[in-house]
Amino acid sequence: MELAGAVTLLVVVYVSCLLIALAKKKLSQKGRLPPGPIPLPLVGNFLQIKSSEILKSLLRLHEKYGPVFTVYLGARPVVVLCGHQAVKEALIDRAEDFSGRVTNATLEPTFQGYGVVFANGVCWKQMRRFSLTVLRNFGMGKKTIQDRIEEEAQFLLAEFRKTKEKPIDPTYYFSQAVSNIICSIVFGDRFDYEDKDFQNLMHMMNNSFREMSTGWAQFYDTYASFLKYFPGPHTKVYDLLEEMRLFIAKRVKKNQETFDPSLPRDFIDCFLIQMEKEKDNPLSEFNVKNLELTTLNLFFAGTETVSSTLRYGFLFLVKYPDVQAKAHEEIDRVIGHNRVPNIEDRSQMPYMDAVIHEVQRVSDLIPMDLAHMVIRDTEFRGYLIPKGTEIYPILSTVLNDPTMFKTPDAFNPENFLDENGRFKKNDAFVPFSLGKRVCLGEALARMELFLFFTTILQSFRLKPLLAPEDLDTTPQESGFANIPPFYQISMIPR
Template identity: 45%
Template structure:
């Protein structure tokens, strides 16, 4: 009898709960619709789903190619909603130039989301904004210059590291191996000498582990799981998945950096700076009353992390693509080696001054950068104020994706846009000539601050390796141009033989 009397009450309670849940869901749906109502004359684009936007409209394995194809339908400027961020994708050189260079002051912002807030706390240089970004960037550039970037002394540091790399490769005795670890370590050691005041051996497991964590994190950062975290951070925090691995990777890398900073405190002398960390510690003292500039210990950790990402991953990945293309096109490799032999010979190592007399080799390196397309979607920007781009209204706070893939493969800007062809960078007389659409380091006020360092490393490592070795794939294997998409676009793992010449 009691149970019979409770049934109507329970049924009514369930109906009331269901009604509340339905009302709550409808409220969220309406709020999402109102929050994402498009402004008048906003760029067209595919219709987003409630809450998650266009996350599942994209091909997660090759979004740069998919976005380029979407421009065929929606035009060179189109919109998406990625999680909670209203996003505008800008395609082709003319439009990217108008945004990043002609309206440079408006497109200098960096978008913030829950992923970046947790990983970087929007500090350092890359994901910082406003006054703090300007101060951190100015300090970083001047400090790197102080320690050799843009100077002749940098060349000797790179060539000293090359000798360690050369010996490590010689020790393989021509047996095929995965070059990723050697190259990553060698390139990273250049920035390590400036940041930590020392290099790390190729057998240093602690350092190799850090580089591995960094590579893993950059691959994870572009996954759908991370996009979902940006849309539903509170829910995703409760769930297992790759997003937890991403945060763990960055936490471990930060622990490594913190240990190195703590060592510097022990014998730091502000009057005699040994490296970037020493200079930053001094700047922290000078700017302790300027809190908005962000010069504090946490800011130091994130600035060093920025330097590692910018100074390690992109350059080492470009060199890996260079190996792939030289094995894929041995006739081009032979032409490069012939030019090296003619200009440099075998009795000395290449120098940066040789570049002017090596147009074909220079063209090949640039073509590797163009086709390797290591940062295919650049680093996202954000508008600092309302603006008009290509006739469309772009509101303040809109995330901007400059699609560099569309620029580096634009048919009207390149002689052979879809082929690996060094003649894209050579004029009819065989002299090196760089088209204006060559912007792999992005453009404008947010262009990569390490461009000079990267270009110097690429030339010296590439020419020195091809002077010393011939590159060939493992017997019985086919050279693949397949890639892995992450924050950087890298070749799939491969093995290579370095045969002494």
């Protein structure tokens, strides 16, 4: 038995060494990747990266290897970019080269390269150009969408008044209010807050955002090449997204039944018009699958990102009561209590603008961005990154870059104010990413955040159930996203 064990050990060592040698030879043929920890065969940098805490692991490696390094998630190499300068050089200075997209393994069964967020090549360019055009035609960045946000904010105030100062979890209040803005664009109308189907949809969306960020989801995204053959919790995300896709499919069918090409009512109608125009083109990207999944992209991103930022924002405002007090003072001085806030007020409210920016910076909602990919062999900082290599621009290291912010490790609106109290822009403010894959709803999200924050704070004082120092702002999950913790507050009329 001892001899057999020794032989087995020798065979394992020999095979491992052979695999490492083959891997190194393959790499030398493909390019000159940035340095990083030596990978093991098949499992890559398993020893250096805790797959349930990928961000923390990458930040530790950043300290050792610098702003640009390579890690192996399983058998696949990933080039990691850290800090404002490295991310800017890639996504801005070399924007086209780094414009590809890689879909998380947990999301791949749903999207399969379709939809504006996860498409590549011609499909992505057409979906993005079309989506931006329709969003602008339906008022993104204009007075018409401001009116919709102001109206929805009043519905939200009415819901808060119904609570009569009792403690509430604001999660679904924010989800429904924010979702109704994007619903008015993609579906042509809003939903009542008591609508059971709408409530169920918000629960599915919130749950899927959280499931995408769990330790298991990160583990699956790392080792999907093995795990995809086995059952497990990774199917939860697919099931939730599939229910949302089916909801959208029903809305598409409803639109088709009452469709009038001369009077487009929403994003779906506009897409149907384009499908009709290109029906004789066998290479057209305007098909039902892209319609459903681009609509799902807009619906999901247009709800969860802004509503999660509002949840973080209200938590920070009760944890830092002096910030809330200063925001109240500026609102009272600039707007008063007798008129509805509007977007033109922002230029006169540097402190409120700074607070919102700091909320976005500290909440660090999508810390590793969505994975990019180089679309051609790319020379970068003396390295040669082969076409198709996955890229992780760590936005968290940009938003917390000590060379760009006064106090990167603390919640402090002064990070966005100059010595005279005027608002100060910062190139490292990248919560919407940057470059060619920047969030296409950025203008809408910025308007929503300002109007919802100012409208609510104009009418209410936020009161926590715990002492401010006892409030915990640690995310409930940190993976694909930093998911805000659950908490309760009371809305006290002012």
